[in-house]
Amino acid sequence: MGTIDQYALEKLQYVTELTKRIKVKSTPAKDSEGEEGDSGDFLRFFPAFVWAVRDFSLLLKLNGKPITEDEYLENALKRKKDNPEKLDLAKKCIRQYFPSRKCFVFDRPASRRALEELEDLPESKLNPDFLEQVQHFCSYIHEQAQAKVIQGGHTVTGTSLGLLVVTYVDAICSGSIPCIENAVVALAQIENTAAVHDAITYYEAEIEKHLKLPTETIEELLEVHAQYEKEAIKVFLARAFKDVNHEYQKELGTQLHAKLLELCSRNEQASSDRCQAVLTQLFQDLEEEIGKGSYSVAGGYQRFLDDQKEKVDQYYLVPGKGLMASQALQDFLKSKEAAAQSILQADRTLTDKQKEVEVERVKAEASAREAELHEKMKDEAVRRAQQQEKSFEEHKRQLETKMEEDRRKLLAEHEMVMNAKLQVTISLVV
Structure with a gap:
């Protein structure tokens, strides 16, 4: 509020306690003098530092020359030669721990009298300079400010930030010092899952x-x-x-x-379900004829073969059966072999020798279909591999x-x- 002065900096004194209240690594790094020095590690984890100064009451000038808001902040963070180091500790820590720093200043939003009704004041009654500054600030936050990231450039979402907070709070409640590295590892396990x-x-x-x-x-x-x-x-x-x-x-x-x-x-x-439904429907009348014994007569076997071939030809023409079409047909025909053999043996127009030859022919056809299916399965296995x-x-x-x-x-x-x-x-x- 007002300006960035010593009092405002002292209110940020907590940053000087960061290395005591939290650690970056489970095994702290040592600096060139053998002391724990992980300010560089903090730089990797800390977000951008944005200082918004409300009701700014100064002119943005330094030594009579205009300066930017960012230059105003950087000048405020400089150590004064005559100040004891303790007084400037907050400045030093902000410079050390926050790699990106940004400053925005805002005029009073309205006249002193209008401030009493600020909650209900329409935007048209607000200070135009204030509105311009707010627009500039919002534009930066929404379009330019970097999202919070953890080491490696992984963006921290609201969910993952919540998980980090829980990890830190649990560590504090247990009496230990929160460790960013351990928290990130725990977060990685949750996020990767x-x-x-x-x-x-x-x-x-x-x-x-x-x-x-x-x-x-x-x-x-x-x-x-x-x-x-x-x-x-x-x-x-x-x-x-x-x-x-x-x-x-x-x-x-x-x-x-x-x-x-x-x-x-x-x-x-x-595919199997589809094929089974098609086969059941196509062979329904043939099954009924078998059940009535229509084929168990002289010359019935050849008529059975012709009818079965007709059904098989119709089956091949049905679309959408899928890749189990051949296997389903093979299994179906195999299930009808006993009925076919019964019809064959009942056909008095065929000699015993002709019946033996027919049995061997049917076996050979079944064997050929089995071999074809086996090759197809091998081919599919190769494609899967x-x-x-x-x-x-x-x-x-x-x-x-x-x-x-x-x-x-x-x-x-x-x-x-x-x-x-x-x-x-x-x-x-x-």
Whole structure:
């Protein structure tokens, strides 16, 4: 309120107690003289420092020259030569612990008399200069001010800030000194678990939305899976941080693979159900004829084969059966072998030799179908293995991209800390 003076600075005296009330690392670093010196570490964690001065009563001038609000703040934080170091301790700590500092000054919002009714005063009655300053302030906060981050550049959300507060308060209540490093590790475990959950939830929702079961081929299913697995990894990496040894990403990979297996199983079941319904409907009248003994007459076997072939041809023409169509037909025909053999044996127009030949022919056809299905299953297994390899490569690619991004953030963070320390050193010399 008013100006940045010694009294205002003394009200921020708590910053001088930070190194006593909280520590950055579980094992404090030592400076060149062997003393605990982690002000640089605090720089990595502390947010931007914004000082808003209400009812500002001075002119923004220094030695007769106009200055900016930020220059006004920096000048106020300079140590005065004649002041004891204790009086300027708050200034020193603000410079040491906050790498980014910003200042805004505000005129009185209205005349002294109007201030009594400020709550109900329409905006049109407010001081135009005050409104302009408020707009400038809000614009900075909303559009330029950096979000709070923790080491590595991970943005702190409202939820994660709440978790950090709980961790700090629990430590204080237990009588220990809160440690930022330990709190961040605990937060990382919670956030990484949530990141896996978010990624899986996203994957499930997108699969449900874009994949209709059953699919006609395994390729169709694997293509959709690959697309949304890729997106799910992005969702995970956007929230995850400090994933030591990539344990949580491995867990995500395990869960996504399990989801793929579950999806394949559901796809096969949906296909089997569809095929069974089609076969039941198509063969219904043929089953009724078998039940009535219509084929158990002379020449009935050939008529049975013709009718069965007609039904099979109709079955092939039905769309939307899925990839279990051949297997379902094979199983269905196999279940009718006993009835077919009964009809064959009852047909008096065929000799015993012809019947033996027919039995062998049916066995050969069944064996050929079995071999074809076996090859198809092997082919699908190969495609699944190839998909698993692609999944591994996608995880690796996105992880390498994130690691490179994290490396750039750490370098930028290190450069920021070094520049901030240099500025502090220069200000102390000056």
